[in-house]
Amino acid sequence: MSAFEDQFARYMSEGQALMEMRRDADAATAFRRAVTLDPQNAEAYVRLSSAEIRLERYEEARDSAQTALSLDAESEAAHRLLAYSLLQLGKNQEAVGEALRAVELAPEAPMTYLVLAPALLAAGDHPGALRAATHGVEMAPGVSAAHAQLSMVRLGIEDWPGAEASAREALRLDPENQTAMNNLAVSLRRQGRRAEGVRVFDEAARLNPNNKTVRQNVRRVARTPSAGHLSKQSRALAADDARARRYRPREWDWAYPTRLRPWWWSMLKRMPAPRALVLHGAVFAALLAAALQPRASVGLAVLTVASGFALPFSVRRAWRWWRIRHPSARSWSPPDTD
Numbered sequence: 001m002s003a004f005e006d007q008f009a010r011y012m013s014e015g016q017a018l019m020e021m022r023r024d025a026d027a028a029t030a031f032r033r034a035v036t037l038d039p040q041n042a043e044a045y046v047r048l049s050s051a052e053i054r055l056e057r058y059e060e061a062r063d064s065a066q067t068a069l070s071l072d073a074e075s076e077a078a079h080r081l082l083a084y085s086l087l088q089l090g091k092n093q094e095a096v097g098e099a100l101r102a103v104e105l106a107p108e109a110p111m112t113y114l115v116l117a118p119a120l121l122a123a124g125d126h127p128g129a130l131r132a133a134t135h136g137v138e139m140a141p142g143v144s145a146a147h148a149q150l151s152m153v154r155l156g157i158e159d160w161p162g163a164e165a166s167a168r169e170a171l172r173l174d175p176e177n178q179t180a181m182n183n184l185a186v187s188l189r190r191q192g193r194r195a196e197g198v199r200v201f202d203e204a205a206r207l208n209p210n211n212k213t214v215r216q217n218v219r220r221v222a223r224t225p226s227a228g229h230l231s232k233q234s235r236a237l238a239a240d241d242a243r244a245r246r247y248r249p250r251e252w253d254w255a256y257p258t259r260l261r262p263w264w265w266s267m268l269k270r271m272p273a274p275r276a277l278v279l280h281g282a283v284f285a286a287l288l289a290a291a292l293q294p295r296a297s298v299g300l301a302v303l304t305v306a307s308g309f310a311l312p313f314s315v316r317r318a319w320r321w322w323r324i325r326h327p328s329a330r331s332w333s334p335p336d337t338d
Contacts (some may be wrong), residue, residue, distance in 0.1 A: 002031055008037045008044075024054040042072035049081045053088075061085040064071060076106040083115050092122040100332075110140035114149045120332055121156045126320055128332030129153045135334040137166075144174035151183040155190075157320065158269070163187040178204050185217065192270060198229035205234045268314065273321035282312040283307060 015030035031048035038044060045068035052061035065082035068075055074171055083098035099116040113136030121129035133150040140146045143332035151166035162223060164187040169178035181204040198221055204214045221227060223239035230238070268276040287304040290296060 027051045041069045058085045058088040074109045076102050095119040142169045144177045148180040160187045160190045194226045198226045202234050273317040277314045277318040
């Protein structure tokens with residue numbers, strides 16, 4: 001082995017060891033040195049893209065994965081990493097295409113389905129996302145990440161008990177899987193078990209207080225009546241974030257009005273979607289009839305408007321419920337491996 005090849009191999013092994021130690025920034029530096037030594041090596045770009053994804057540098061990760069594909073168009077890992085980075089950048093349809101290509105190249109690799117499932121979910125193919133996540137679990141029943149991904153998809157289709165079961169199985173395999181902890185807490189809160197959900201958020205914050213998703217969840221819980229279930233450490237985290245936000249310019253979230261719900265919306269979310277739609281429609285019709293009376297109060301009119309504002313969300317839930325049980329022909333299905 002020449003000195004050039006020896007140096008390249010040293011950078012690659014050093015970067016892989018740093019990745020295993022969760023020193024992702026140092027690993028990315030090592031892989032960049034390897035890429036500089038041999039810019040025609042696709043595997044070096046693949047590993048660099050993986051490190052950049054861990055660092056949440058998704059545009060750089062996309063560029064590295066695309067460079068790897070320009071050198072090796074049949075690289076399953078490059079297609080998978082490109083799909084994940086595109087998904088994080090909000091390019092859902094492109095992410096689905098890359099993830100499907102990864103599945104085509106390696107139909108027996110469970111990791112491909114862990115990327116395909118969230119891509120299909122984001123693109124609106126809820127039945128396909130559920131099939132992909134379930135297929136991933138069937139291929140890797142002992143992998144915690146597969147169960148956590150299935151839990152995430154079940155949250156997306158509002159199957160709260162199923163999401164809880166999958167998250168608990170993921171935590172049985174890996175008690176420190178924070179994605180599974182987050183999914184478990186959300187599913188518990190959606191089922192009305194708020195105190196249990198807050199305690200799970202609290203445990204996730206104790207394990208890794210630097211996780212952005214965990215801190216965001218703790219900050220949200222701290223603004224609700226459930227804040228009393230948080231530990232002193234978690235309340236301190238929420239207070240630190242609140243103080244930090246005072247010194248940052250506020251950015252208006254244009255999607256915020258679409259997330260406003262009346263207090264009774266949480267009750268409807270616990271019902272099966274068709275039943276909730278029938279009940280919501282009946283309540284809205286009764287309120288509208290009363291509000292049209294000559295001496296209707298202003299409060300009744302406001303309540304009627306709020307009910308009508310939330311009615312499209314009940315319709316969307318029912319449509320999603322119907323599609324999951326009666327999937328269209330365009331929905332993705334696992335490849336036939338017989």
